[in-house]
Amino acid sequence: MAEVSYEQATCIYPGAERPAVSALDLAIRDGEFVVMVGPSGCGKTTALRMLAGLEEIDEGSIRIDGKDMVGVPSRERDIAMVFQNYALYPSKTVGENMGFALKMQGVAKGERAGRVREAAKLLDLQDFLDRKPRNLSGGQRQRVAMGRAIVREPKVFCMDEPLSNLDAQLRVQTRTQIAELQRRLAVTTVYVTHDQVEAMTMGDRVAVMRLGQLQQFASPTELYDKPDNVFVASFIGSPAMNRFDGTLENGGIRAGGALLRPSDQQLHAAQGHGKLVVGIRPEHLSVGGGGELTLKVALVEDLGSDSFIYGSLADDPDSNIIVRSGRDHPRPGEVIKVGVDTAQLHLFDAGTGRRIGG
């Protein structure tokens, strides 16, 4: 268990136009489960590999329990890593795979076998210890990779999209298992994923990255309720937040063809910002309601418990609006009135993309 901190940590690949990770600052608490999330090429995996010692730290530093890791080789960092493709040793059995790190540490054979058995029990792998990885299913391989990490009792777990090769059902199941295991072991964990649902459901805190830069580092709830910028607002949440261009007008904000009246505090904060981006989550729009917006329905996704209505504003056919609705929903082609819960509006500066107000 350990505290991990990135301090202006930067990684620049030779010949690259911009740093893969640029001046990253993160302070991860002891035993915390931190998820790094972002689209492809955002630098999340590089940031993880910098911590693991698999990428150089070109500027700044990364500290584990206060000790600077610059120049410290991976094998001396006491970090266990779960790779995207598991990277199990094909010529070794499950037991040998799990015990390899202990063997390298010079742990006696008897103790090694005991610890491997213990980890195998935790992951329900007792019956597979003598099998080779090629004779295991994807889910079992994933568990072996986890087992290889936990058997070492390291200071930090690094996990690089460990669920991406599993099918949807197994992914949900394993997601819960990993989160539960991490809570039980209380080992500081850095987990990388591009799946924001994984990020929101697993992490104590989530670091959202884009183009090598940290966008926001906060709890899942805070990310959802108070995104720091337009990118986080649109990346977190499924379906994504609705966004309109807006301007201040007559004590309100003109957006989507309607005059919306946010809180006084938001209005006050928006003064002097000129052009705005107004955001509203699909669940904060309602069919009927105040009826501020007029929507032409293009498509309805019926999920059983509720439905999502996709459409465009009547006076802006290029706009994309998503409304969460109940089981009774309009049909495609209908023109409906949609109400806006103005207490839930998010305002951003159109130029900088930064959040305005609280």
Next chain:
Amino acid sequence: MSADSMTAQAGPVTPAPEYTGARKKRRHNSLTLGIVGWVVGILFFFPVLWMVITSFKTEAQAYTNTPRVIFSPTLSEYKTVFSSGLWPYVANSAFATIVSTILVLVLAAPCAFALSLRPVKKTRDVLFFFISTKMLPVVAAIIPIYIAARDLHLLDNIFTLVILYTAMNLPIAVWMMRSFFLEVPGELLEAAEMDGAPLRRTVVEVILPVVAPGVAATALICCIFSWNEFFFAVNLTATRAATVPVFLVGFISSEGLYFAQLAAAATVATLPVILIGWVAQRQLVRGLSFGAIK
């Protein structure tokens, strides 16, 4: 309606005429290719078959103008071959082959590892340099090699052949093994590094088991090349260090060609390579197709 009744009502299925035509054409093509394949295969195999058959004939039978297919086989030529001092030649060949192959593997493995998994800026140039050494015909280098060997008092010395065979096979071995090492996922190395394994143990415990079929294939190729090498052996050895191919030439004398004896000796000379190839067959097929199949 049940699935069975639906099938029953559907009646016999008649394929569309274009479909049957295409299938016929495809079958015709594969038949032609099959015949061509067999003819080519037999053409390649025929000299070997002829050699083995002739080795069981007497010299007189071997010389009949219309070669006889039916004859009473004899081992007399094999007896002659074994009694004419074959074993020292076999020992020399075996020594040169085994030692040079071991040396090649020991030198090529770290080299291929570096060139594949730890590449640097000039890796491609280094690889080209290796293969360029095979572009020079051996005959062009034989005089300087001969003079060097003579001045170092290494003529008719088996270690000269060991050195030359090592040098001869090293570029091919580096290229072959590099292609096998390239197939090793980089994450395996990283996993071993994270598990605290130093480089030597990573290579021995993680990498080598993965590339074992490739190493076996490389070793076999080196063995075959060394065992069959003739040019260096005939030019640089005389009596003490001569190898099996040199022994075979002894049957082509000024008094004439001893076909049956030559065939018997050649069959004996071929056996070890066939034996090794047969034993290593599974590894070899895996090794040679290693790069093609992920």
